[in-house]
Amino acid sequence: MAKVLMKGNEAIAEAAIKAGCLHYFGYPITPQTEIAEYMAKRMPKVGGLCLQAESEVSAINMIYGAAASGTRCMTSSSSPGISLKSEGISYIVGCDLPCVILNVQRGGPGLGGIQPSQADYYQATKALGHGDMHLFVLAPASVQEMAELTCEAFDIADMYRVPVLILADGALGQMMEPVDFDTIKKRDIPEKDWAACGHGGKRKKNILTSLFLNPEELENSVLARYEKYKKIDENEVRCEQFMTEDADIVVVAYGITSRICKSAVTAARAKGIKVGMLRPITLSPFPAKELKALSETASKFLTVELNMGQMITDVKLAIECSRPVEFLGRTGGSMMTVEDVLAKIEEMGGNK
Amino acid sequence: MTSRILFAGFGGQGILFSGKQCAKTGMQLGKCVTWLPSYGPEQRGGTCNCSVIISDEDIGSPLVNTPDILIAFNAPSFDKFEPKVVAGGAVFSDSTLISKKSERSDISAYTIPATELANEMNAPKLANVIMLGYVIAKTNIFDFDYFAEKLTASVPESKAELRELNKKALLLGYNYAE
Numbered sequence: 001m002a003k004v005l006m007k008g009n010e011a012i013a014e015a016a017i018k019a020g021c022l023h024y025f026g027y028p029i030t031p032q033t034e035i036a037e038y039m040a041k042r043m044p045k046v047g048g049l050c051l052q053a054e055s056e057v058s059a060i061n062m063i064y065g066a067a068a069s070g071t072r073c074m075t076s077s078s079s080p081g082i083s084l085k086s087e088g089i090s091y092i093v094g095c096d097l098p099c100v101i102l103n104v105q106r107g108g109p110g111l112g113g114i115q116p117s118q119a120d121y122y123q124a125t126k127a128l129g130h131g132d133m134h135l136f137v138l139a140p141a142s143v144q145e146m147a148e149l150t151c152e153a154f155d156i157a158d159m160y161r162v163p164v165l166i167l168a169d170g171a172l173g174q175m176m177e178p179v180d181f182d183t184i185k186k187r188d189i190p191e192k193d194w195a196a197c198g199h200g201g202k203r204k205k206n207i208l209t210s211l212f213l214n215p216e217e218l219e220n221s222v223l224a225r226y227e228k229y230k231k232i233d234e235n236e237v238r239c240e241q242f243m244t245e246d247a248d249i250v251v252v253a254y255g256i257t258s259r260i261c262k263s264a265v266t267a268a269r270a271k272g273i274k275v276g277m278l279r280p281i282t283l284s285p286f287p288a289k290e291l292k293a294l295s296e297t298a299s300k301f302l303t304v305e306l307n308m309g310q311m312i313t314d315v316k317l318a319i320e321c322s323r324p325v326e327f328l329g330r331t332g333g334s335m336m337t338v339e340d341v342l343a344k345i346e347e348m349g350g351n352k
Numbered sequence: 353m354t355s356r357i358l359f360a361g362f363g364g365q366g367i368l369f370s371g372k373q374c375a376k377t378g379m380q381l382g383k384c385v386t387w388l389p390s391y392g393p394e395q396r397g398g399t400c401n402c403s404v405i406i407s408d409e410d411i412g413s414p415l416v417n418t419p420d421i422l423i424a425f426n427a428p429s430f431d432k433f434e435p436k437v438v439a440g441g442a443v444f445s446d447s448t449l450i451s452k453k454s455e456r457s458d459i460s461a462y463t464i465p466a467t468e469l470a471n472e473m474n475a476p477k478l479a480n481v482i483m484l485g486y487v488i489a490k491t492n493i494f495d496f497d498y499f500a501e502k503l504t505a506s507v508p509e510s511k512a513e514l515r516e517l518n519k520k521a522l523l524l525g526y527n528y529a530e
Contacts, residue, residue, distance in 0.1 A: 005376045005385070031391060114391070175414050176372065176387035178379045256414075263412030337417050 003178035008146040008168065011179045012102060013038035015150035016074050018181060021100070022048035023073035025062040027055055027081060030114040031170035032104035035076045056081040060088030060101075067097035067163075068208050070195025072154055076102035078170070079120050080111055082128070089163060090129030094210025096194075096225065098157035100150065101135075102166045104173040105306075107333035115333025116170035116256060118306035124167045125284040125314070132222045134229055136164045136236070137284040139254040143177035148184050149281070155187040156236060160228055161194070167283060169306065171256040171335070232285060239287035240279040241294075243269060247276030249348055250294050252315050253304040254280045257336070261304050264341035275345050283311070288318035295319035300348055304328045304341055353408050355493055356416045360401035360433055361425025361446075366480035370423070371402040373484070377494055377502045378406035386414035399428055406493070421491060423483060424450060425466075444487055446479060462490050464528055470521065478521040485525025496526055 006014070013035045016024070024039040036052060043050035053059035059075050066073040077085060082103045092099060105120050107113040124137050138153055140146045146168065153164040196206045212218035240258075243265060244250060253261040258279040268275045278294060280287050295301075301323055303312040309327045316325050328344045330336045359371045368389050375387040389402040403416035417436065422443045424430040430443075430450045437443050439458040447463040454461035464486045470479040481503070488494050500522050504515040 003379060005372070005379050005387070170391070171388060171414070174389055174391045176375060176385075177414075178385060259411075260413040260415070266412065335415060337415065338413050339417075 003180045005176050006143060006179050007034055007174060007176050008140075008143045009034035009104065009173040010038050011143045011147040012076070012150045012166070012168075013042065015147035015181065015184070016100065016154070017042055017046055017048070018184070019072065019151040019154040019186075021072045021074050021154065022046070023062075023066040023071055024048070024050045025053050025059040025066070025073070025075050026077065027053050027059050029078045029081045031106060031116075031173050032076050032078050032102070034173070035102070035104075056084035057088065060085040060092075063099050063101075064088055064092050064095075064097065067092060067099040068095065068195065069197045070192035072098075072100075072158075074100040074102065074154075076104065078104045078106045079108050079117070080106075082120065082123070086123075086129045089135070090131050090133060091210050092163050093129060093133040093135070093225075094131065094221075095208040096161040097163065097208065098154075098161050099163050100153045100157055100166065101163055102168065105167065105169040107331065113333040114170065116172075116306060116335060117331065117333055118167075118169055118255060118257065119308075119310070119331060120167070121283065121305065121307060121310040124165055125286070128165065133225070134284055136160070136162050136232060137167050137282065138164065139167050139281060139283050140172060141255055141258045141279060141281075143172070143175065144179050145281075146172060147179050147181060151184045151186065155189060156232075158189045158192070159187065160232055162228070162232070167255070169256050170333075229285075236282060237285050237287050237289070238281035239290050240281060241290070242277040242279065244276030244278060244294055244298075246274055247294070247298050248274040249276075249300045249302060249345060250291075250298045251275060251277040251302045251304060251341070251345070252280070252291070252311065253277065254283060254311070257304050257306055260336060260338055261341055263338040264345060267338065267342050268345045271346070273345060280311075286314045286318065288314070291315060291318040292320070295322050299323060301325040302328060302344065302348060304336065304344075306335065307331050354411075355406045355421060356419050357404045357406070357421040357423065358401060358416045358419035358433055359404065359423045359425075360399070360429030363398055363400040365400075365425045366477065367400050367425060368402050370480045370484055371404045373503060373506065374406065374493075375404050376506070377499055378404075380502060381494075381498075383408060384411050386411050388414040388416075399426070401429065401433075421487070421493075423487060425480070425483070426450065427452065442491060444483065444490070446483060448479075460490075462486065464525065466525065469524055469528070473521065473524065475517055475521060478518065481518055481521040482525035482528075485522040486528055487525075488522075489526045489529035496522075
């Protein structure tokens with residue numbers, strides 16, 4: 001198939017269908033409503049179901065049920081709607097159910113605005129749900145990646161029996177770029193022998209629950225899950241490095257801001273400044289080892305985010321505060337320009 | 353070679369469509385392209401714009417803050433973005449709707465009464481296509497015949513009667529440049 005020009009939101013929806021997603025539950029909210037619109041059109045044609053729930057809370061609980069049956073399923077929303085889903089997400093984690101959740105971030109807090117933001121970084125990577133838990137978080141930076149990482153999200157969810165969150169933003173959701181679906185790779189997925197999909201009296205019933213009144217049992221279930229997280233940490237961390245080999249300053253940015261930073265890094269290199277960029281593709285687990293390795297040679301770090309400074313904490317932890325980490329951010333839906341980032345890089349100096 | 357274009361006007365003037373058509377044609381020519389709209393309630397009126405980048409290289413930031421080419425369809429857009437056009441760049445404006453003229457000497461300023469021409473051919477919605485024809489003539493950003501072919505191909509079968517009309521509008525704008 002030739003490349004097609006698509007919005008990020010549409011690319012996610014099409015990729016989900018190509019990945020075998022059969023259930024989509026959601027509730028409209030800007031800037032991601034195109035996903036529900038696309039799903040409503042396409043799902044019936046592949047024998048799936050797209051349902052507009054009465055609220056985000058209902059949608060995530062429908063996912064809870066669909067995921068328990070072993071069916072590939074997905075929900076999407078934007079920041080305020082994601083907050084509403086957090087209780088259900090914790091239950092899904094507690095039952096070790098695979099599903100894909102998408103947050104096309106907008107400005108906050110509260111109802112905030114509808115323009116692009118990355119202000120839900122802490123929520124996504126630290127606490128999208130109560131209890132001892134992590135989500136696997138992917139951060140696409142192009143429409144092509146929106147498609148690729150959506151397929152990857154379904155595979156990782158099934159491989160490890162975990163919910164996977166795709167953290168995008170309004171700009172990535174709304175922008176159009178060429179997409180090629182033919183290049184997308186698929187993994188081998190283990191049999192879902194745990195699913196509660198009817199045993200027909202032929203096998204022992206599968207029980208999926210997050211309720212363990214016996215503290216020892218609950219502790220064991222959490223410990224087992226953390227063993228799984230360890231495997232994910234070992235095998236699934238992903239990042240892109242751009243001109244970092246000899247970089248004196250390393251810019252750290254993800255999603256749409258990484259695009260702005262890439263242009264700024266290229267412009268700074270043209271001025272002879274030794275600067276590079278590390279772009280986390282997985283935000284949780286975070287590419288800490290890769291950053292630590294760069295701290296051996298780089299003298300300064302700069303994180304660029306559409307918030308007041310959230311990922312900067314993870315960068316400081318990753319490099320164990322061994323180098324200064326500066327910050328450049330815009331919030332509330334405004335975006336920094338390439339010139340803003342370039343000016344900051346120049347201000348930081350750096351060896352030529 | 354990279355062209356950074358900003359289309360700006362009111363919701364309903366075909367701003368997003370014009371940008372998309374340029375991005376799509378660029379993609380079909382094998383170039384890297386991005387299309388980023390201002391989004392929100394603009395469909396119901398209000399100002400609206402979109403950034404289009406067409407490049408031979410991978411595109412970093414999809415935002416066009418300082419365009420090489422500005423295509424303005426209303427006065428507020430002209431006032432807001434004309435000062436931001438890069439030196440050596442071009443500004444196109446619909447003179448039916450924008451009386452002001454660029455006073456900058458470091459950019460090329462082109463005007464065309466696109467809305468008036470569209471009304472004269474009884475196709476008020478095609479002012480954007482007339483403008484595209486004029487832009488192509490002045491900038492050579494696309495080959496006219498190739499662009500015309502892709503434009504008519506993008507008109508769905510259910511509106512096939514609009515194909516000739518679109519081509520006519522594009523040609524009208526193109527010929528206005530002579």
